[in-house]
Amino acid sequence: MNVATATTASGPHWLLRKSSLQATSVFLLVVLCSLLALAKDTRFVYMLVYVWFGLAYGMLLQYGRFCMASAVRDLFAVKVPRMAVGMMIAVALYAVVAAIVTLAGFSTFHPNAMGWHIVIGAAIFGFGIVFTGGCASGSLYKAGEGNMNSMLVILAISFSQAIVVSASGWWDSLVPQSWIAAAAAQDMPAELTITQGWFDIFTAGYIWNLKGTTTAEIFDMAGTATGIVLLNTMLTAILPVIIILVALYVFYYRKGHLRRTGKANPTLRDEIAGMWAMFTSSKNTAIAGIGLGILAGLHMYVTGALREHYDIFNFGELLVAMGYTSGLSIQDTVFDPGYWYITTQEAQWGGWVMQKLGIDSMDSIFFGLDNGLPNPLLNAPGFMSIGIILGASVMALARREFKWKLPNWESAFFAIVGGTLMGIGARLAMGCNIGAFFATVTNGDPSGWVFLFGMTIGAYIGVKAFTWWMDWSDSRKTSECGL
Amino acid sequence: MAMTFNKLGDHEWELNVCGYTCPHPQMYTKKALQKIESGDMLTLIFDNPSSGESIMAMCEAEGSDLVDRHDGGGSFTWKIRKA
Numbered sequence: 001m002n003v004a005t006a007t008t009a010s011g012p013h014w015l016l017r018k019s020s021l022q023a024t025s026v027f028l029l030v031v032l033c034s035l036l037a038l039a040k041d042t043r044f045v046y047m048l049v050y051v052w053f054g055l056a057y058g059m060l061l062q063y064g065r066f067c068m069a070s071a072v073r074d075l076f077a078v079k080v081p082r083m084a085v086g087m088m089i090a091v092a093l094y095a096v097v098a099a100i101v102t103l104a105g106f107s108t109f110h111p112n113a114m115g116w117h118i119v120i121g122a123a124i125f126g127f128g129i130v131f132t133g134g135c136a137s138g139s140l141y142k143a144g145e146g147n148m149n150s151m152l153v154i155l156a157i158s159f160s161q162a163i164v165v166s167a168s169g170w171w172d173s174l175v176p177q178s179w180i181a182a183a184a185a186q187d188m189p190a191e192l193t194i195t196q197g198w199f200d201i202f203t204a205g206y207i208w209n210l211k212g213t214t215t216a217e218i219f220d221m222a223g224t225a226t227g228i229v230l231l232n233t234m235l236t237a238i239l240p241v242i243i244i245l246v247a248l249y250v251f252y253y254r255k256g257h258l259r260r261t262g263k264a265n266p267t268l269r270d271e272i273a274g275m276w277a278m279f280t281s282s283k284n285t286a287i288a289g290i291g292l293g294i295l296a297g298l299h300m301y302v303t304g305a306l307r308e309h310y311d312i313f314n315f316g317e318l319l320v321a322m323g324y325t326s327g328l329s330i331q332d333t334v335f336d337p338g339y340w341y342i343t344t345q346e347a348q349w350g351g352w353v354m355q356k357l358g359i360d361s362m363d364s365i366f367f368g369l370d371n372g373l374p375n376p377l378l379n380a381p382g383f384m385s386i387g388i389i390l391g392a393s394v395m396a397l398a399r400r401e402f403k404w405k406l407p408n409w410e411s412a413f414f415a416i417v418g419g420t421l422m423g424i425g426a427r428l429a430m431g432c433n434i435g436a437f438f439a440t441v442t443n444g445d446p447s448g449w450v451f452l453f454g455m456t457i458g459a460y461i462g463v464k465a466f467t468w469w470m471d472w473s474d475s476r477k478t479s480e481c482g483l
Numbered sequence: 484m485a486m487t488f489n490k491l492g493d494h495e496w497e498l499n500v501c502g503y504t505c506p507h508p509q510m511y512t513k514k515a516l517q518k519i520e521s522g523d524m525l526t527l528i529f530d531n532p533s534s535g536e537s538i539m540a541m542c543e544a545e546g547s548d549l550v551d552r553h554d555g556g557g558s559f560t561w562k563i564r565k566a
Contacts, residue, residue: 065533070505077506078513080540133504138533142504145532146557149504256544281543282536401532403557408485408502470510483488483514
């Protein structure tokens with residue numbers, strides 16, 4: 001394939017271009033706000049770690065067009081494995097760095113509960129991402145490119161989650177009686193009302209009875225180097241990555257590669273060269289995958305080290321010490337995963353706005369017991385999401401790719417419906433493709449592969465539905481050049 | 484803005500998917516490349532940066548050539564000759 005070099009409109013030196021100056025301005029704004037936060041209290045450095053890792057994630061996501069929705073969607077929609085390969089590269093790198101961080105004793109990771117809810121939630125999430133045009137992180141970086149459609153997706157994810165975790169009504173009676181009985185048997189403070197609201201019943205009556213473990217924990221080797229490296233990293237992360245990469249090569253890349261290179265009877269050497277060509281076919285994606293994998297692991301290390309430095313387990317303790325007690329859970333905690341995570345902080349944004357509108361949801365387990373509803377200005381992971389938007393803006397402006405784009409009616413509808421499905425799916429599965437997949441498999445928790453399986457099924461069905469929609473809507477157009 | 488797909492002349496086509504986000508641009512491009520003849524030129528205009536990588540990978544897989552590209556201001560104009 002011949003690929004033309006991109007030409008751009010001539011003008012002043014790139015450093016003096018308007019877009020470069022705007023990129024610099026956004027970057028300096030983050031620097032200035034960081035300095036102001038530190039001037040107010042140096043302990044805000046804990047929150048700034050989220051901000052700056054978010055900024056770096058956003059820059060890399062935009063640079064590599066790194067969207068995990070594309071990993072499964074484009075595989076089925078246009079037979080392109082580019083992003084699936086990039087995602088596997090990132091998983092491998094994150095797993096290696098996570099092993100080092102865990103061996104150093106700074107891991108902040110907690111495994112997810114394993115159960116059928118992951119498959120169902122991930123399938124709903126996977127169906128939704130086909131219609132929104134991006135996963136939860138992808139929507140953030142695309143919002144940073146000026147895409148207002150992605151802003152709508154973020155809004156839909158935020159409010160749908162906040163409603164799902166706190167709403168109560170006739171649908172509460174649809175949950176199994178065994179869950180209600182199990183929830184009622186939990187010794188919880190009365191203000192949580194855990195037998196009201198289906199998500200509370202689901203959490204207390206079903207999820208809490210499940211076990212979440214790493215592979216090393218299953219074999220009682222969690223504290224050993226052998227367990228961490230061999231079982232968590234090699235067996236749970238690297239081996240499946242190799243299998244998936246070989247499958248991607250065989251089913252999606254090999255035929256075209258051999259045709260292009262004219263190898264009718266390929267040797268093993270030719271096959272390895274073909275694998276390498278697949279890895280490097282999109283250098284931007286591969287570079288982003290490497291960078292994101294390493295950064296995600298380092299993020300855990302830095303947060304873990306800061307927790308040790310401040311002798312805390314959760315950012316809520318630091319907020320109390322700084323005098324901020326509003327919006328904390330009844331355990332004085334807030335959502336503070338200590339690593340790359342997206343959907344829960346967005347649920348908090350939605351919940352916080354609803355609370356300001358008079359809809360209190362602090363009697364739910366999700367907000368009242370676990371994550372709190374802090375002011376967005378004190379929401380550390382929330383600032384990671386904002387950092388992703390700003391980082392993507394910096395990169396998009398620097399590359400002259402920033403453009404304000406308003407959605408049309410069709411894409412706005414898809415954004416709201418798809419984003420709502422993503423929110424529902426993420427809460428059922430206890431996370432999105434980042435928190436329930438990327439962060440889990442890389443830390444030895446096999447539940448993430450169950451999430452990927454469910455998300456792939458959902459995306460496959462979503463692509464079929466989307467293709468039908470495109471064909472149907474095109475068939476109604478009268479143009480002689482219809483598609 | 485709605486998608487437009489027009490014949491500009493003999494063996495010359497134009498697909499404009501500005502305003503659309505993933506996965507519309509890559510899916511419309513795939514459909515357009517399926518519709519035109521081998522050797523035809525497709526001028527593709529889009530403004531969703533993320534779609535570019537997938538479209539390039541799709542061209543590579545099918546052996547189509549990206550003979551000219553003009554990127555800037557958040558918009559992309561690519562000329563693709565179908566294999």
